[in-house]
Amino acid sequence: MSCKRDDIFNAARKLIAECGFHGASVSLIADRAGVGAGTIYLYFKSKDILINELYRDIEKRVSAFILKSYPETGPIRERFIHLGTRLITYFIANPLDFRYGEQFYNSPYGTAFRRDRIMGEPGKRTVYNDLFEQGVAQQVLKDLPFFVIDSLAFGPLLAVMRDHILGFITLDKPLIEEVVAASWDSVRR
Structure with missing residues (x-):
């Protein structure tokens, strides 16, 4: 896995654990991961795919x-x-x-x-x-x-x-x- 992908996974896991699926928007995940929201979509076609992966x-x-x-x-x-x-x-x-x-x-x-x-x-x-x-x-x-x-x-x-x-x-x-x-x-x- 790439470093950015790991950062996105870690940020998503923490945010979703704290705020739930609806409270963890793609922009919040991106901000916490230190990447642009567009970067998330380079690795995952949607938030649903990110959640499942x-x-x-x-x-x-x-x-x-x-x-x-x-x-x-x-x-x-x-x-x-x-x-x-x-x-x-x-x-x-x-x-x-x-x-x-x-x-x-x-x-x-x-x-x-x-x-x-x-x-x-x-x-x-x-x-x-x-x-x-x-x-x-x-x-x-x-x-x-x-x-x-x-x-x-x-x-x-x-x-x-x-x-x-x-x-x-x-x-x-x-x-x-x-x-x-x-x-x-x-x-x-």
Whole structure:
């Protein structure tokens, strides 16, 4: 990625996390990035494309982080605990990515991404799809629709991460382990 493109991404992520999608105009993003508004359009044909590409960039970084040392052939519980722990660890270290991702997922922008991720559209399957499928097939996880398993598994993790980022709680390693284990308990048979 080019330096200007990085500057645009960083400015957009910060502004959108602070002001929302509508409050982060192209001119504000350009001003914060130290570029002209026209420069943004050299890299992105529209603000919508910028928003979606920024999410994909964050998703790639999150994925690379959580998959580091991932025990692909380990027991379902071990893999679940790994993914949940790494996810929380990443977002604690990158709160702007969390805030951006939360806004993205709870907006019309995120609807298609969420559906594709959970439903496993060709080329868009994730490690979670495979884990949940295998867990249900092995009768380790509850036999529930994937949207429900995803919500039960990750909804509490997202809420706890949000509360940490807002300063309501402090997530340390032992508490993270307890939270992820409790999340596991909500989906296991």
